[in-house]
Amino acid sequence: MMLAFQGDDTKRLRKRRRGNAMHVTTRFVALSVQFYLLFSCNFQPAGAFSLTEWLGFGSSDPLSGVLDSSPATLTIMEISEMRVRDIKRRLSRHHGYGADELARMLDKKELINALSFEEHKARQKEAEDRRRFAIRRSITVALIVVIITTFWGLFAHVFEVAHVNFVVYTDKKKYEISRCWELRSKKGYLGVFLMFVVDMLSLWLTTSVILSWVMRSKYFFPVPHIPIRPAALLATTTGGAAGGGPLSHYGVNVGPMAVTWTLRFVHGRLEGWTGRALSNAQKWQRKKEKADAKKNETPEEKEARRAARAARKAETAARKAAAEAEEEARYAEWDRMRARAQPAEKGSNPSATQSG
Incomplete structure (x- = not known):
């Protein structure tokens, strides 16, 4: 009995070790991926979202193709070197200033201050859009990594099943x-x-x-689209109005x-x-x-x-004749055994013969 208990304990320990090994392997893969993604980033204050740049597929700008339609912002030095006519044109075209607002700005300094303020707001909005886009893509990448590391066994099993079904189907078609x-x-x-x-x-x-x-x-x-609505069936069985009730908008296609x-x-x-x-x-x-x-x-x-x-044909006829002869011999043996059994039955029942 002690040996049996020791054997059961050994099996349990092996299963537990095997389960622990799988858990440790999964955690190791998850931590490896996380450390790889962590150290692939640049440790800079402004480079906190370099992970998204790593996923930019060859593009250094994470918002390339998103903000291409917006004009490039200007610095204060570039605005100071512009002419009054160009400043007014940029304010009216890119920032929505009307003719009456521009007419009230008589001094060039006012125009420069207004354009600088609008360019600063556009620059801040663009930076905020980049930050929001980077955060959204970072969260998406983190969720993808977590899902892959958590359901890797399920994904592997599904792939194996699909691969086996594909191989079986292709072999069948080839045959x-x-x-x-x-x-x-x-x-x-x-x-x-x-x-x-x-x-x-x-x-x-x-x-x-x-x-x-x-x-x-x-x-x-x-x-x-062939819907089957439970509300119609319930209405016909209960006698209520068709199409009424909380289930009137639900159906099975x-x-x-x-x-x-x-x-x-x-x-x-x-x-x-x-x-x-x-x-x-x-x-x-x-x-x-x-x-x-x-x-x-x-x-x-x-x-x-x-x-x-x-x-x-001769072999078949000989085999058939031998089978018929064997069957006739069997029937003759049965007849002899029956004939022997009949006198014994008559001798064993004398009262029946006397009463007769």
Whole structure:
């Protein structure tokens, strides 16, 4: 008993160590990714969001393509060197100043101060937009890293299952195409191609249904809208007004289910038709091979084939005669045993004979 308990404890310890090892491995991978991302940043006050620059895909500006439409801001030195006409033009075009507001500014210093103030506000707004965009992308990157490190086992399992299904499907299609090539069946080729088209439509439908939960696209499968509303069913059973109640705006769309059932039905029909076509092609090929063999055989081979056929017939007849003789001998033995048993039964029951 002590040995049994020790064996159970050893198994538990092994499982616990294995679980601890997996947990430690997961934590090590997560910490490695976090340290890599941390040390890939520049330790500068203004470079706190260099992680987002690392994800800029070759762009040093994290907002490249976002703020390209806005004009570049000017410094106080550049504004001082501008002419009054250019300052007024920039204030009216880029900052929305009207003609009456510009007319009230008689001195160039007022124009310079106004343009400097507007450029400063534009520069601050641009910096705030960059900071907000960088924070948003940093949070997104952190969430992606956490999700990957947390659900890595699930992702690996899903990938393995998808890989196995893909390999099985490709091997099946290769075997079907090879059989069509061996049997020279055009109908088989057509059936395999149509089944492939139906499989791709099913995959397109499944992907569209899954992605439709989180996004919209014009490239999704055109699924018919066939809603089934529980409110209508409840109204008919309870006798209430149709379309009323809290469930009046909810329904179940059975369009994808109907399309899926139709595609499966068509795939089954195509598979049966392709199988019959290949079977007929195989029968025709065998008949052709037999006809070619008969046409090309020599007289000696023909006599040998006839002699082999006669020998097979004679062997079959002898086997049948032996089976019939054995059966007749068995029946004769049963008759003798029955005849022996009848006098013994009569002698063992004398009262029945006396009363008779």
